[in-house]
Amino acid sequence: MKVQLQQKIAFSVLFFCTLLVVVPVLLILVIISIKGFSAIDLGFLTEMPTSGMTAGGIFPAILGTLYLVFGAILFAVPLGVLSAIYLVEYSKDNVLSRLVRLAIVNLAGVPSVVYGLFGLGIFVLFLGFGASILSGSLTLGIMILPVIITASREALESVPRSFRIVSFSLGASKWQTIRHSVLPHALPGILTGTILGLGRAAGETAPILFTVAAFYLPRLPQSVFDQTMALPYHLYVISTQVPGIPENIRYGTALVLLLLVLLLNLAAIILRYRFRKRKKW
Amino acid sequence: MVEPDNTKLSIRDLTIRFGNATALNKFSLDIRRNEIFTIIGPANSGKSSLLQSLNRLNDLNPVYQKSGTVLIDGQDVDKIDAESLRKRVGIVFALPFPLPLSIFDNIAYGPRMHGIRNKKKLSEIVEKGLRDAYLWDEVKDRLQTPAMNLSGGQQQRLCIARILAVDPEVIMFDEPTSGLDPISTARVEETLRVLKQRYTIILVTNNVAQAARVGDRTAFLLMGELIEVDETKHLFTSPKDKRTDDYITGKFG
Amino acid sequence: MRFRKAKEFVIERLIYLSGFMSIVFVVLIFAFLLKEGLSMFWRVPISDFLFARNWYPISDPPQFGILPLILGSIFVTAGAGVISIPIGIGSALFIAEIAPRRTKEVLKAGIELLAAIPSVVIGFIGMVTLVPLIKNLFDLSTGLTALTGSITLAFMAMPTIVSIAEDAITAVPRQYREAAVAMGATKWQTTWRIVAYAARPGMVAAIMLGIGRVIGETMAVMMVTGNAALIPHSMLQPVRTLTATIAAEMGETVQGGEHYAALFAIGIVLFIVTFLINGVADVYLHKTKK
Numbered sequence: 077m078k079v080q081l082q083q084k085i086a087f088s089v090l091f092f093c094t095l096l097v098v099v100p101v102l103l104i105l106v107i108i109s110i111k112g113f114s115a116i117d118l119g120f121l122t123e124m125p126t127s128g129m130t131a132g133g134i135f136p137a138i139l140g141t142l143y144l145v146f147g148a149i150l151f152a153v154p155l156g157v158l159s160a161i162y163l164v165e166y167s168k169d170n171v172l173s174r175l176v177r178l179a180i181v182n183l184a185g186v187p188s189v190v191y192g193l194f195g196l197g198i199f200v201l202f203l204g205f206g207a208s209i210l211s212g213s214l215t216l217g218i219m220i221l222p223v224i225i226t227a228s229r230e231a232l233e234s235v236p237r238s239f240r241i242v243s244f245s246l247g248a249s250k251w252q253t254i255r256h257s258v259l260p261h262a263l264p265g266i267l268t269g270t271i272l273g274l275g276r277a278a279g280e281t282a283p284i285l286f287t288v289a290a291f292y293l294p295r296l297p298q299s300v301f302d303q304t305m306a307l308p309y310h311l312y313v314i315s316t317q318v319p320g321i322p323e324n325i326r327y328g329t330a331l332v333l334l335l336l337v338l339l340l341n342l343a344a345i346i347l348r349y350r351f352r353k354r355k356k357w
Numbered sequence: 358m359v360e361p362d363n364t365k366l367s368i369r370d371l372t373i374r375f376g377n378a379t380a381l382n383k384f385s386l387d388i389r390r391n392e393i394f395t396i397i398g399p400a401n402s403g404k405s406s407l408l409q410s411l412n413r414l415n416d417l418n419p420v421y422q423k424s425g426t427v428l429i430d431g432q433d434v435d436k437i438d439a440e441s442l443r444k445r446v447g448i449v450f451a452l453p454f455p456l457p458l459s460i461f462d463n464i465a466y467g468p469r470m471h472g473i474r475n476k477k478k479l480s481e482i483v484e485k486g487l488r489d490a491y492l493w494d495e496v497k498d499r500l501q502t503p504a505m506n507l508s509g510g511q512q513q514r515l516c517i518a519r520i521l522a523v524d525p526e527v528i529m530f531d532e533p534t535s536g537l538d539p540i541s542t543a544r545v546e547e548t549l550r551v552l553k554q555r556y557t558i559i560l561v562t563n564n565v566a567q568a569a570r571v572g573d574r575t576a577f578l579l580m581g582e583l584i585e586v587d588e589t590k591h592l593f594t595s596p597k598d599k600r601t602d603d604y605i606t607g608k609f610g
Numbered sequence: 611m612r613f614r615k616a617k618e619f620v621i622e623r624l625i626y627l628s629g630f631m632s633i634v635f636v637v638l639i640f641a642f643l644l645k646e647g648l649s650m651f652w653r654v655p656i657s658d659f660l661f662a663r664n665w666y667p668i669s670d671p672p673q674f675g676i677l678p679l680i681l682g683s684i685f686v687t688a689g690a691g692v693i694s695i696p697i698g699i700g701s702a703l704f705i706a707e708i709a710p711r712r713t714k715e716v717l718k719a720g721i722e723l724l725a726a727i728p729s730v731v732i733g734f735i736g737m738v739t740l741v742p743l744i745k746n747l748f749d750l751s752t753g754l755t756a757l758t759g760s761i762t763l764a765f766m767a768m769p770t771i772v773s774i775a776e777d778a779i780t781a782v783p784r785q786y787r788e789a790a791v792a793m794g795a796t797k798w799q800t801t802w803r804i805v806a807y808a809a810r811p812g813m814v815a816a817i818m819l820g821i822g823r824v825i826g827e828t829m830a831v832m833m834v835t836g837n838a839a840l841i842p843h844s845m846l847q848p849v850r851t852l853t854a855t856i857a858a859e860m861g862e863t864v865q866g867g868e869h870y871a872a873l874f875a876i877g878i879v880l881f882i883v884t885f886l887i888n889g890v891a892d893v894y895l896h897k898t899k900k
Contacts, residue, residue, distance in 0.1 A: 086802070087708055092700075094717065096697050162625045175633055178892065179636045182888050187880050243466070244417060247467060256470070279730070281828070308730045330731050
């Protein structure tokens with residue numbers, strides 16, 4: 077009987093731990109939704125900030141984040157997918173491929189603010205791009221590279237070996253085999269990774285601090301060499317750097333950012349779930 | 358022995374290793390044009406490894422090592438570009454592996470990879486392949502449906518049609534009926550007899566009776582060694598080696 | 611045919627090139643940190659930089675001792691570890707061993723979403739909920755403390771700890787459980803004595819990666835810890851971490867100046883620390899796979 081009681085207590089404790097992890101997620105969502113909802117209307121999403129950011133919308137921050145994320149994806153997806161193809165289809169088990177794997181693990185672990193320093197050093201100063209959308213996108217792109225590589229790798233590895241063997245046995249070349257018998261079936265997984273990368277890039281602040289983000293700009297960026305405002309940095313600015321910002325603007329901005337990131341992640345989770353269910357092999 | 362001009366494949370002192378394990382040891386054999394050459398032997402006697410060396414599919418395995426030579430029409434297979442070789446020496450595996458594509462696209466896969474883009478030509482190739490594999494009548498109305506939806510026997514004939522579509526010279530069958538019911542098996546065997554008029558056929562089987570039914574000549578492999586090779590009827594009526602006799606009479610294996 | 615061969619040749623070179631880009635980027639990151647930050651160590655010896663007690667980068671003469679920042683990071687990280695490790699491991703055990711299948715799927719999705727919340731949003735939430743709470747609870751003059759940072763960051767470490775530990779626990783072979791149950795152990799005894807024990811290397815990796823995430827975290831910590839670059843004596847004081855220092859001060863520096871180089875030198879320290887943590891975590895991760 078004592079053993080049973082012990083088990084009951086232990087399971088309750090573990091359950092409580094799980095609650096402690098999950099409930100705050102809901103709490104965050106609820107608090108931000110309730111307080112931020114009143115701020116959001118069409119004007120908030122489509123207008124420029126006015127009166128020292130204490131009124132008006134957050135359009136330039138939203139647009140800037142979209143630019144940055146798009147640029148990061150443009151850079152990271154081709155590179156990441158090719159890199160995953162190298163790891164799964166071409167690399168042999170040797171020192172070099174182990175080094176590549178180690179490098180990916182470490183890229184994933186580099187603190188985001190260090191990416192910011194790196195972006196400042198190489199893109200802004202050394203290559204002379206200045207603080208610009210180009211510098212910020214490239215910095216974010218390198219930061220999400222491990223996400224894309226890891227997801228693409230898993231997707232490629234999940235394609236059965238038999239597809240490759242059959243393709244080779246019909247006289248297809250290695251690239252033809254990858255292009256026609258492997259990649260099409262790995263596509264949903266790669267797409268999932270891409271969306272996760274999008275979400276990560278959209279929410280990061282530290283990498284764009286010194287490479288692109290502007291405190292406030294009276295006009296929208298005109299080229300990739302312009303600075304831009306961005307949602308996460310904007311939230312940081314209006315919640316810590318500028319006094320007197322109305323509460324609902326702060327919560328509203330947080331809600332827009334949170335929704336953008338969570339919807340992207342939710343899309344990735346659903347896509348992956350459906351893909352796993354649908355798989356026939 | 359065999360007249361040289363009648364030899365399609367010539368295997369000389371072929372030794373195959375995977376890491377430290379020897380799959381085939383000092384193996385020599387000639388295979389003639391337009392015969393059904395069957396290879397029998399218990400599991401793990403090196404039959405599949407032999408087939409996959411003939412079209413260099415083994416090259417994909419990083420621990421594969423080989424010595425000795427394989428000649429096709431007198432030419433060393435290692436000196437031929439692997440893709441052209443695999444187009445000439447096709448293989449049908451034990452399990453049918455349809456690609457997750459439509460029936461049409463499965464069969465058109467090979468020709469497309471070899472540069473045939475013309476829709477009309479592809480349709481002709483697909484139809485001819487399916488007819489030769491005796492599958493046309495069953496699937497002609499649903500060529501665009503997924504090949505995965507076919508039954509096991511139909512899938513195996515699809516794989517035969519798929520290899521016929523690349524127009525090979527040699528077709529190797531690696532236990533093609535091991536997963537099939539007797540009726541499907543009979544159909545595949547019937548297909549083999551027809552195909553041998555145009556192709557050289559190598560059939561690996563662990564079904565001794567099947568070898569006796571369809572083989573022109575038969576080789577018996579045991580533990581990576583060639584024990585005996587002869588006309589099928591001789592091998593089955595008067596085997597020279599005791600081990601062959603034991604195997605075909607079902608004493609082991 | 612010849613065109614196809616040429617095209618494939620180019621594509622395959624590109625694939626090899628892309629494969630090695632990860633190495634190139636790691637080397638480039640380190641190289642550029644060194645390029646901008648190494649000059650610091652010509653002016654201030656490494657031991658002084660790491661262990662001097664004063665960080666006054668803009669006084670005259672400036673003092674570049676990062677000990678208060680290192681201690682700030684250690685305080686916040688240790689606090690976050692104390693909170694997140696038991697909770698994270700406990701919840702990983704619950705999700706992997708106890709939760710029914712459907713609940714498990716939902717919980718895992720929930721944890722993935724927690725991991726996805728941008729750090730600036732977590733910092734914002736910490737600012738508006740936790741900071742006043744801590745202030746009132748302990749009757750402090752400010753709620754921006756190391757403790758606030760620890761609690762906030764614990765929530766950023768937990769998803770990492772839970773998901774990696776959960777993988778490790780799930781990977782324990784079923785025979786272990788069956789053998790234990792066959793010998794009459796209860797489900798809890800099996801979970802705790804057998805499964806958790808067998809999954810230890812994976813749990814170590816999970817904890818290391820969680821800690822790595824906390825050390826590198828910037829925005830949330832900057833928003834809730836008060837950013838006072840003083841040697842902390844208690845969890846209820848404001849602190850400033852290594853990461854927050856870089857983020858907060860880079861804007862004020864002159865490119866190529868001493869302060870600028872000092873911030874890159876902090877970057878070098880962070881890079882090396884996280885490199886080691888991730889390397890060790892990777893070793894443990896591979897232990898579980900075998």
